[in-house]
Amino acid sequence: MTKYVYDFTEGDKEQKDLLGGKGANLAEMTNLGLPVPPGFTITTEACRVYLKNGESPDELAVQVTAAIRQVEEKMGKDLGDPKDPLLLSVRSGAKFSMPGMMETVLNIGLNDESVVGLAEQSGDDRFAWDSYRRLLQMFGKTVLHIEGEPFADALHALQDEKGYSGDPDMTTDDLKRLVTEFKTIIKDETGGDFPQDPRTQLDLAIEAVFNSWNTERAVIYRRREHIPADIGTAVNVQTMVFGNMGEGSGTGVCFTRDPSTGHSGVYGDYLEDAQGEDVVAGIRNTLPLSALEELDKKSYDELIAIMDRLETHYRDLCDIEFTVQRGKLWMLQTRIGKRTAAAAFRIADQLVDEKLITRDEAVTRVTGEQLTALLFPQFDKDAKKIDISRGMPASPGAAVGEIVMDNATAVERTKAGANVILVRRETNPDDLEGMVVAEGILTARGGKTSHAAVVARGMGRCCVVGADDLVIDESAGTMDVKSTGKQYKVGDVIAIDGASGEIFEGDVPVTDSPVTAYLTSGLEAGLEAAPDEGAKELVHAVDRILTHADSKRRMKVRANADSPEDAKAARDFGAEGIGLCRTEHMFLGERRKLVEEMILAKDAEAQAAALGKLLPHQREDFIGIFDAMDGLPVTVRLIDPPLHEFLPDLTQLSVDIAVKEAKGEEVTDEEYELLRAVRQNHEQNPMLGLRGVRLGLKIPGLIKLQVRAIAEAAAKLVKEGKDPQPEIMVPLVGAIREMQIVREMTEEVIAEVESETGVKLDIPIGNMIELPRAAISADTIATESDFFSFGTNDLTQTAWGFSRDDVEGAFFNEYFDYGIFGISPFESVDLGGVGPLVDIAVERGRNTKPDLKMGVCGEHGGDPHSVHFFEKVGLNYVSCSPFRVPIARLEAGRAAIDNETTYLTQFDPRN
């Protein structure tokens, strides 16, 4: 019998796949002997079976019964006991954290009888009836899918009638009345009664959590975070503890160190007389955690000791949820805390200093995505700014944009090209769409652990929360500032600083990040550019971690660059060569006319003349690039795209000529000739047409010109005492014979230049592997090739038969929805199909030539996920755009240190 249910005493923190993150960590804490309310976890496997079959596996009900008995024994209470009922919470918990995206039901076990028992046991009638009405409300919404409005309307009607200002004013009788009204709502909306049987409540709640895996917001969130669609969620069923039992009770969220600086200290939010959901919802403003010390020293001291213990145990920053029920501390959750990108580097570096982790581990604790986030600009600290107000800094960055107050406007304005700031009283999971498109998020309520803050941090989006000086009226579209009396409206431009919490009026100029200054100009420059001590600490941390990654990595990192400026930028970022210099860009602009001339040439002589005119330009291009990369290899790729890209557009030209004809204007012979040539060169599937090596075979003069330019440029620089290291790369090769022919031509031209200049040149000639045929026949192609470079863009295009220019916008969303893949194969190497082609080519190529140098120059070369794959298959280098070079350096280091762990835990390799 498959085991679908695990008591908290049975699991551990490594079992996230099966028990979800929350379940695995609850088990870990239970086994550490911490005060965790007893409970059990229903596995993700059960969820998958449920989602597949539309019903729970048979064994589940039986195993849940056994698990409930165990909890009942531990607690000395029974589910549904009218005198002293055991109450349960039912919460989702997937492998990857998806804050607020799925469902929770609290107070399962209450009914018309047991509410009386709870009142007696707690000695608090009001609390018992409040718990019951919360259950009806949550159950109605989550399990029975009743819109939230009828419940909220009934609540507000009662409060208005009595002239109350909020929930705390409600009496027991009011709550009893609400319970009756809520039951009526349920009956009216569903046609059935609220289930009085606690076990029925529990079973329905468990299924509701399973179903919540596929709510729209969960689907959007997963797509954004590249969480696979098919892994399902676990369900945690746990004994309820109450932070809302009046004085001496409360609930909170804390971190074992500051998640934005990494400094140790007491950091968190506490809310008295409240349930956990109230903190995350950001409905009431919280107290700092330190306030608990005065309120309840015993619980506070115990909590601090536990925080210490957890941090030493996990050897990382932990994020903790707890509840105090009448002076008794309970741990509800812990996990490795989410943190800002800057904090990730600082924390990893601090943990090394504190001797909790090694330098190798520090490298594996940060990611390329986090490093990317640090390259973002910040507000120019010397710029004149007009203050509006201030909130809590929740996620760093500098954002400027128009105020928008709802999702639809956020999407509409960004589509129109505007930058927007989503301004809300508080955010809830339904705001996700607006948060995704906004430059930044600003809320008037909530703490650093509110939904807005948690989600924004996860997305690396700038966010300021809890700016309670602001009164936001979403229906009127206004933002009033209490302290100044000023008013701002939807459409006004504001700026928010997610690192300081400041809010400014109008457009504020931004400056580059100190990390970027460090990466381009070295440590001193980085420290100089750092505006404060925290930023200096960050620059040091990045330096130490990246330097260590560099010392550990096996793969070289090159850049894709095709101008001297890009080459220099790449070199500044630490590129160790150019892995792809695309030469086609060099034939645009004014030179396009010369290419046109060459294509239209009537005979060989005219063609040679046109090519002759291109030669000096092309030579100058290479001199510039080889010089900028002096001493480092530069892989120059021979011209690749279809020739018609250099000719006028067929439709446009046809229309122009037709108009002239219609108007009776003269059309010259040249114009007709051009139209004929354009028609002749037109292709239905240009990506599969006359391009790459095929061009070289059709118009040998063109690539001979390029080879000559490369060889002459190199010879010239050698004569000047420089050390140019060109490599010639042939694109789109599919067969050995193609390579042989081009190689002969190339060697011939190089030999000519050698004899003309008297300079001995050593120029390797290799090819791209970007067609499945090339990958499969890599063993034979290798006999004619000095190196391989994987063109994973075209390899993805041709392996899938996906037109790389069309498909992403056309139907990838449907592919994500169906779970065909979780991330575009053009972004991250498709490990199920394209990866194996690379693997085969590596193996076969090296069977022929064991030392064959191999790299990758498709977009995937700078994708953190893919870099780990390239390490695994044993490539010699990755090549990516200049700005991604530092990211590739870091990821290559991480992969070399611990490919299995970093690769398997952070990315799901099952595409």
Ligand code: PEP
């Ligand atoms: C590739 O196909 O991966 C590649 C690098 O070449 P291009 O993108 O220029 O086709």
Ligand code: MG
């Ligand atoms: Mg290509």
